[in-house]
Amino acid sequence: MNTNYQLMIETALKNYLPSGVFTEQTLIDSMEYSLMCGGKRIRPLLTLLFCELCGEDAKKALPFACAVEMIHTYSLIHDDMPCMDDDDYRRGKPSNHKVYGEDIATLSGDALQSLAFEIITSDDVANTISPKNALKAANTLAKYCGVLGMVGGQVIDIQHEGKKADITILQEMDEKKTAALIKASCEMGCIVAGADEEKINAATQYAHSIGIAFQIVDDILDVTSTSEQLGKPVGSDSENDKSTYVSLLGIDKCRELVKELTDSAIKALRVFDNDTTALADLALSLANRNN
């Protein structure tokens, strides 16, 4: 099931990029370089799985699934820039700006964000699902990826670099920086399927739990993993004197928290009538991942 969905996502992402040869071809190449780079596609998968769970053909949520991946990709491109995290590598390959230059990298992030909103407001979407639901899903994405969502979380992260942060700030940061886009992914799947508020809220709860667990696992892996396993440098958090769940709570407490959050994510799925195995398995696999 997930394998089919993964393939569906890869194909659709590629097809949403303009095809042909354009004067601004470099821009399209740069967008493709980061978009088609073998990411885990967790966010789009969540969108499809929640749409299916709410009783609708997952294909109807495909534009929204691809949009959230485009948003995620643009944020990675901008995050890696010298004026931000200054990372030369991403998923074991040179960062976008190392290949295309900072100017094109900035613009390709910008264009990926536009493309995300273009594909979820298209005539195709308006003819497939109710325009009212399409608008609501687009609004959900915009809200979670913006000033008080993902981008806001980035700012909180930047402002606490090299400073000790307390657990409250860390939670707010991760809620926005990581969990917000995961919430958008899950909620959009439900909204596209026309689910009621109870189900949308359950999706939010699931997303919150796996989102925070995801970030804690990241922090754990940064101290327990090797750079070969992760495809990026390890130990960077402590090197940057950055407060993490591990530095604030210790590794055992972190592992316990991941378990609790994963349980809570799986419990949140109880309100759904259909089979929730795929989403429960996904929560478990994210908790137990080693890269």
Next chain:
Amino acid sequence: MNTNYQLMIETALKNYLPSGVFTEQTLIDSMEYSLMCGGKRIRPLLTLLFCELCGEDAKKALPFACAVEMIHTYSLIHDDMPCMDDDDYRRGKPSNHKVYGEDIATLSGDALQSLAFEIITSDDVANTISPKNALKAANTLAKYCGVLGMVGGQVIDIQHEGKKADITILQEMDEKKTAALIKASCEMGCIVAGADEEKINAATQYAHSIGIAFQIVDDILDVTSTSEQLGKPVGSDSENDKSTYVSLLGIDKCRELVKELTDSAIKALRVFDNDTTALADLALSLANRNN
């Protein structure tokens, strides 16, 4: 009329920014710094005027008007960055990144783009105009501001810096870099009002003509104006060995072209039944501006 609309735009723009005090307050301050900086507000004004011209209350188009201004503002913030045009001043004030740093400037551009799409997909919009029209207007904005629109135009501009470009490239660049967002502004006003294709096409034609004329006037002012008048350095095009309409066609031919384009913009308004004076006057004032 326009004065009222200008005021309406200023108030709405300010109100769309999150109010209160947030952990990521710096981001909001940075967005406000560039958004509330006394720009001419031509694009949002066009949206309101076309909505009214198509027989609908201009207020209904206000979220779309503000959205296009947010997109315009984000593009200016990113354009001014050191990795792009490296401009220290904008409208006589320090550029966003000079005040807030490159990291916050990047993110505040990103968040302004998200906010643009957030406000035009809101429940308020869905309750005010038909969700189908709202989707179509949002799609129009996304399409014109993205990879084959405004951002694409930026890339063409960057790639021809320090190189002689021919008139074909210059036209494609300006069609995308400048005219695309003006098209979005005009078309959205019509779409919100539920106008038919003939009227939307006329708005596109008007936008194309004033958009190209606008760019040619920019090129003329760069050689004929003073930096006090413009609020930015003059002569930068020839300094950067940049091909412009003036360098390729000479100043007399340019002035003639501006006149022709303005006439053509005004002619395009003929299909509308209502009074087109405000839009005709706007076309003339843009052609005759000195800053």
